[in-house]
Amino acid sequence: MDNLFINLGESIRNGLSGMFSPGITDILMSVIHIVAILVFILLNVLWLVLLERKLGGYFQQRPGPNRTGPWGLLQTLADVTKLIAKEDIIPKNADRWVFRAAGVCVFIPALMVYAIVPFDKGMSAVDLNLGIFYFLAIASTSTVAFLMAGWSSNNKYSLVGGMRSVAQMVSYEIPLVFSLLGVVMLTGSLNMTDIVARQEANTWNIFVQPLAFLIYFVAATAELNRGPFDLPEGEQELVAGLYTEISGARFAVFFLAEYTNLLAVSAIAATLFLGGYLAPFGWTFLPGYVWLILKIYLMVFLFMWVRWTYPRVRIDHLMAFGWKFLIPVSLANILVTGIGIKVFESYFK
Amino acid sequence: MKSLFGEGLLKGLKITFSHLFSKKVTQYYPEEMPKLSPRAHSNFALDADKCISCGLCKNACPNRVIDLASVKDENNKRVLTNYEMDIQYCLFCGFCVEVCPTNALKFSQDFETAVWFKDDVKLHMYQIDPSTVKTIAKEESGNV
Numbered sequence: 001m002d003n004l005f006i007n008l009g010e011s012i013r014n015g016l017s018g019m020f021s022p023g024i025t026d027i028l029m030s031v032i033h034i035v036a037i038l039v040f041i042l043l044n045v046l047w048l049v050l051l052e053r054k055l056g057g058y059f060q061q062r063p064g065p066n067r068t069g070p071w072g073l074l075q076t077l078a079d080v081t082k083l084i085a086k087e088d089i090i091p092k093n094a095d096r097w098v099f100r101a102a103g104v105c106v107f108i109p110a111l112m113v114y115a116i117v118p119f120d121k122g123m124s125a126v127d128l129n130l131g132i133f134y135f136l137a138i139a140s141t142s143t144v145a146f147l148m149a150g151w152s153s154n155n156k157y158s159l160v161g162g163m164r165s166v167a168q169m170v171s172y173e174i175p176l177v178f179s180l181l182g183v184v185m186l187t188g189s190l191n192m193t194d195i196v197a198r199q200e201a202n203t204w205n206i207f208v209q210p211l212a213f214l215i216y217f218v219a220a221t222a223e224l225n226r227g228p229f230d231l232p233e234g235e236q237e238l239v240a241g242l243y244t245e246i247s248g249a250r251f252a253v254f255f256l257a258e259y260t261n262l263l264a265v266s267a268i269a270a271t272l273f274l275g276g277y278l279a280p281f282g283w284t285f286l287p288g289y290v291w292l293i294l295k296i297y298l299m300v301f302l303f304m305w306v307r308w309t310y311p312r313v314r315i316d317h318l319m320a321f322g323w324k325f326l327i328p329v330s331l332a333n334i335l336v337t338g339i340g341i342k343v344f345e346s347y348f349k
Numbered sequence: 350m351k352s353l354f355g356e357g358l359l360k361g362l363k364i365t366f367s368h369l370f371s372k373k374v375t376q377y378y379p380e381e382m383p384k385l386s387p388r389a390h391s392n393f394a395l396d397a398d399k400c401i402s403c404g405l406c407k408n409a410c411p412n413r414v415i416d417l418a419s420v421k422d423e424n425n426k427r428v429l430t431n432y433e434m435d436i437q438y439c440l441f442c443g444f445c446v447e448v449c450p451t452n453a454l455k456f457s458q459d460f461e462t463a464v465w466f467k468d469d470v471k472l473h474m475y476q477i478d479p480s481t482v483k484t485i486a487k488e489e490s491g492n493v
Contacts, residue, residue: 059365063377
C-alpha cells in the first residue's frame with residue numbers, strides 16, 4: 001500500500017521498455033505522468049468547488065448547496081454541465097485569438113507546477129534540482145495570461161481587472177520568493193525532495209520559519225486572486241473584473257485553473273513548510289501520499305477559511321501592504337534566518 | 350498597535366470557525382414550512398359555523414373584495430350560503446379579520462397564494478346550495 005503508485009509506475013515502465021526503445025519509453029512515461037496529474041487535478045477540483053461553497057455556507061451559518069444529490073454532491077457536475085451547454089460568446093471587437101488562448105494560458109502553468117511536487121518518496125513526476133525556482137518561474141507566467149484575458153475582452157472593466165491582477169501578482173511575487181528563500185537557505189537546496197528530506201532529519205520548516213510561512217500564505221492568497229485579495233474581480237467597482245466577458249465553457253476553464261492553482265500553491269506550502277509526505281508524530285499507518293493530500297487539504301481549508309472571513313481590501317491598501325509591510329518583513333526574515341544559521345553553525349557544530 | 354499584530358483578524362477567524370459548527374439558520378422552505386407569527390397577514394380562513402352573515406367584513410373592506418350571500422333558516426337566523434373573495438384586489442389590510450364579531454374570519458398559516466390560472470385567483474371560501482337550507486317559507490309551503 002505504501003508504494004502502490006511507485007510500484008504501479010515501475011511495472012508500467014518495465015512493460016513499456018519491453019516494447020519500445022528507452023527514448024520512447026521516457027516520452028510515454030511522461031504522458032502517463034501528465035494524465036495521472038490531470039486526473040488528480042480534475043477529481044480534486046470537482047470536489048474543491050463543492051467544498052468551497054459548502055464551507056462558505058457553513059462559515060456564514062448557511063447549509064450551502066444541498067439540492068443536487070445527497071449533501072449537494074452533484075452540484076459541481078450540474079454547474080459544469082450548465083457552463084458547457086452555454087453559448088460560446090466572444091465580444092464583437094475582442095482580440096479573438098488572445099481571448100481564446102487566455103483560459104488555456106492560465107491553466108497550463110497551474111498544471112505544470114505539479115511536475116515537481118513530490119507526492120511521496122520518489123514520487124514526483126520530475127525530480128528537478130531547481131524545483132522551487134521552476135515553481136516560481138512557471139507560476140509567474142500566469143500573470144501574462146490574466147492580462148491577456150483582461151486586454152483581449154475589449155472591455156474597460158476587464159482591462160482594469162487585468163491590470164490590477166498584474167500589479168497585484170507582480171507585487172506579491174516578491175515576498176513570496178523571499179519567504180521561500182528562508183527555507184532554501186536552511187536546506188541549501190532548491191530541490192523539493194531535498195527540502196522534505198531535511199525536514200525529516202530536523203523538524204518541519206513551519207516551526208523554524210513561522211514568519212516565512214505566514215508571509216507565504218498571505219502572498220499566495222494574493223497570487224491566487226482569492227479573497228480578501230480578489231480585487232481583479234471586485235464586483236463593487238468592476239462588475240466581474242477580468243471575467244466580465246468570459247462565459248460558458250471558457251469560464252469553466254478559468255474556474256478550473258483557479259482551483260488548480262489553489263491546489264498547487266497548497267501542495268507547495270505543504271511540501272516546503274508542513275513536511276510534505278512525512279507522517280507527523282511517526283504515524284506511518286497511512287502512506288505518504290495520503291499524508292500529503294491531508295496536508296494539502298489543511299492548507300486549502302486555511303485558504304477557504306480566510307476567504308470567507310475577511311471582506312475585500314481596497315486596492316491601494318493592498319499595494320501598500322505588499323510593498324511597505326510584507327517585503328520589508330520578508331527581507332528581515334531572511335536576515336534573521338541568515339544570522340541564525342551562522343550562529344547555529346559556529347556555536348553548536 | 351493592536352491592529353498591527355492582527356488581533357482583529359484572529360477574532361474574525363475565531364467567529365467564522367465557531368459558525369462552522371453552529372446550527373445553520375437557513376429554513377428549508379418547501380420541506381419545512383415556516384411558522385408564521387400570530388399577527389401575520391397571510392391567506393384567509395373562514396370558519397363557516399361561526400359566521401353569522403352579518404356582512405361587517407364586506408362593509409369594512411376598502412377594495413370591495415368580499416362578497417357573501419345568506420338565507421334565513423326556520424329559526425329566522427341567517428345562514429351563510431356563499432362566501433367569496435376577489436383576492437387579486439385584496440391588500441391584506443386585515444380590516445375584515447379585525448371587524449369580525451365572532452372571529453369566524455381569520456388569517457391562516459397558509460401564505461402560498463400564487464395560482465396557475467387567472468380564474469383560480471378568486472377565493473371560494475364557502476358555498477352551499479341555498480335550497481338545502483330549511484327556511485320558514487319552505488316549511489309553510491310544505492304544510493299546505
